[in-house]
Amino acid sequence: MKKLLTAAVLSAALATPALADTTKAGFIYIGPVGDFGWTAGHDRARQQMAEHFGDAVETSIVENVDYGADAERVMTQMAISGTDVIFAASFGYGPDVNSVAGRFPDVAFQHATGYIQDHPNISLYDARFYEGRAVLGHIAGKMTETDTVGYIASFPIPAVIAGINSAYLHAKAVNPDIQFRIIWTYSWFDPALEADAAETLIEQGADVIMQHTDSTAAIRVAEDAGVMAFGQASDMTQFGPNAHLTAIVDNWAPYYISRVQAVMDGTWEAQNSWLGFADGIIEMAPWNDRMPTELQEEADALVAAIAAGEYHPFTGPINRQDGTPWLAEGEVAPDGDLATMDFYVEGITAELPN
């Protein structure tokens, strides 16, 4: 019902004749803009983009759009109503974006975290979350008193596995005794399960909780238990002011502004962008004051080094979990390896599910 209403409002908005020089940008989201995580991050960027361009751009959103027929219908309607560029902000929209893009060659399509690019009017974009995980790992390694980090993971896909590896390597670098306890929830969003997982990890000795799931439940549990945690995708400080050390905050605004600008200038071309600290696409939420000044400076320096391209979080020598060599001394992980990562690095004791 909500979807129908939103769609109706949307089509009414799109039907009003716009000035010829107004660029229309449509956004479709998998979740509600109020999820305090992933979708909230994309909508924050949309608002900043709209603010940046003022009257020159007109944006519209449809939230809670399911993958498949729903997504196709919404995007088709956007395209028919004269939208110039459509941002599809979830991995699973891939087939739908490609099917609609084939029918509307004059509309620019931007698909987040996708991998299918069958038409020349589809751009893919993703963020190098593993760069942020390196910083979290460093902080966790320094802050933990029990030498145990609890990690709540969603699905064993390359982005999540790379995140665990990156965090582990950097925690290990500053704390050789570090141990990671990992729980897979097989869901992006299940507050009760994430809360249980956090409680279990804390019970088993973890005093820093890291999550790659979208709800704010784990932060809440960590706050109650008096341990530390990191937010996900957005600054989650308000859910646990003491527990929340920092978070990897998605900041798609600079990218959205540049892409809409390209559409305006008529220079838009299909790309495949994988952006990180250097592009300002991910950034760290303000450090919690409980982190020692020295550690805050180290974390700042690490972010700066990665952003400047002086340091890559996956720099050899790194072995796979089974002891076979992956990266030689000084070798930097190729993007291809990271995008298909399906193994833990040496030192992680848990076994990776298939």
Add this chain to the structure above:
Amino acid sequence: MILGSINPAVLMAALMVAATPILLAAIGELVVEKAGVLNLGVEGMMIMGACIGFIVAVNTGSPLIGFAGAALGGMALALLFALLTQALMTNQVASGLALTLFGLGLTALLGQQYVGITPPRTPRLDLGPLAEIPFLGRAFFRHDIVVYLSIVLVAAVWWFLKYSRAGMILRAVGENHDAAHALGYNVKRVRVLAILFGGACAGLGGAYLSLIRVPQWTEGMTVGAGWIALALVVFASWRPWRALAGAYLFGGVVVLQLNLQAAGVRIPVEYLSMSPYLITILVLVIISSGKGRGSLNAPGSLNRPFHASS
């Protein structure tokens, strides 16, 4: 393998907490189904309870009033279901599904202003010396009042269905509504009351999630707990104590797999999470074979609409 890091007493305690929301919802739905009504809207009533309970608790500062509000919220949605299925004679399955969708949408709207707020604490019940008993104290006697209430509720429902006159009438209505009607019982009234009870219980279960287990309000936060409760009723073959055992088994599977994973034990999470549902499907298959129906205790008039003229 670091199994030593798992503390059985804590495991037991966590299991009881994990099981409480589904147990509450299941015991309510059990009574509804015993009266011959299949309400698939448990998920919708649970999320309604989670949302209303949270809002009331935050505004009054009292978790107990919050739980009362949650029960009323669940009942409000159940009343809608009763109106549709008992007065307007709509299809129970379709109405129940619609109720779930409606509940999810409505609460997303109602709860918008309440995201990111911390609800008032629900205190643990002070059981004095009992809580100090080694092992047992940590496992059983350091919970909040709702955990014990859910067990009391199971006992009460068991007694009600088995020994009370009203309970026997309710069962008669569920087993054969024509016969009950012929005996002069008001089939619709019994069913409406049962549906309302089911709504109240589901509401309490939902509020347990938002006020104690998580504790915060997030849109869609029940994520399928209502469906597990529905499966649980079948799994328990409509017997209250089995529902309790089933809920603890379901909860136990969840808590155990989390603990094993955290301890670094490689387990096939998918299969373990799947097992309660597999057993439920098995029970359903046996029931639908006809022969097994009676032996498995399914109410005879379940999901059959009743009209006094028929």
